[in-house]
Amino acid sequence: MEYIENHFQRNFKKWIANEPNHVNAWNLHFLSSKYPRGDNLSTKEFIEQCNTHGTDHFKQTIAENKLILLPWHKTTFPGFFEKSKKITILIDTDSFEWFDRALWNKHYAIEDDKVVLLIHDWRLNQSMKKYFQLYNNPYYSNDPIDVFYDKHIKNNPDKQLFSNTFNERLNNLHVNLSDILCLNSLLEKIKLLENTFDLLPIDQDFIEQSHNHWYNLHA
16 A cells, blocks of 8 residues: 555646656656557567666566556557557546546646646656657647647547547457446456456455545545
C-alpha cells in the first residue's frame, strides 16, 4: 500500500509527477505509446533496443518471467507486440463525467487566462524533458479556455476512439472504464483477466484497499 499511497496523491496538478511512469520504470524511450516513434522496429531491433536501454528493473522483470505493463494509446500495434496480452479500456458513456473531470484536473491548469498543458511540463516529467524540447511541445494552448474545453475534454477524440466500435475491430479483451470505478465490477473483471491470461491471483484485500485509496482521491 505504501507504493499506492506514494504514487497516487490528491494534488491533481502534480498527478503526472507522482503517478507510475513506464518510461522511468522501463526506459523504453525509443518507443512511444502515443506517437509513431518506434512503430517500424522489427522484433530483432526491438529486442536489441530493450537490451541496450532497458533499466535493470526491466531486465530483472523479464528474467523473472513477469509481465511488462505498457500503456498504449494508438489503434495499431507494431509487429513485436503480436504475442502480447492486450486489454482495452473502453470509455463508455457511463464514465464520461468522471473521465472529463479527471482529464481536466490532471492534465491541464489555468494561468493568466490561458490553458496550461501540464502533460508538456517537463518539471512534472523529467524523463521526457529532452523530447518536449526536441519536438517543441507547447506549454500553453492558443485556444480560448471554453473552446479548448469543448475540443479536448467534452469532445475528446479518445471517447470515440476507445469505444465499443474500436474494440469490435480489434477483438481484444476489454474493460469498461465504469467497471474500474465500481469495486465489485472491478473485482469481477480482474478475475476474468486472471482466468483469461492464466495469471496468478491478486490478493483481494490489496485490490480493495488500493481501489478505496485511488477512488477517494477523485471524490
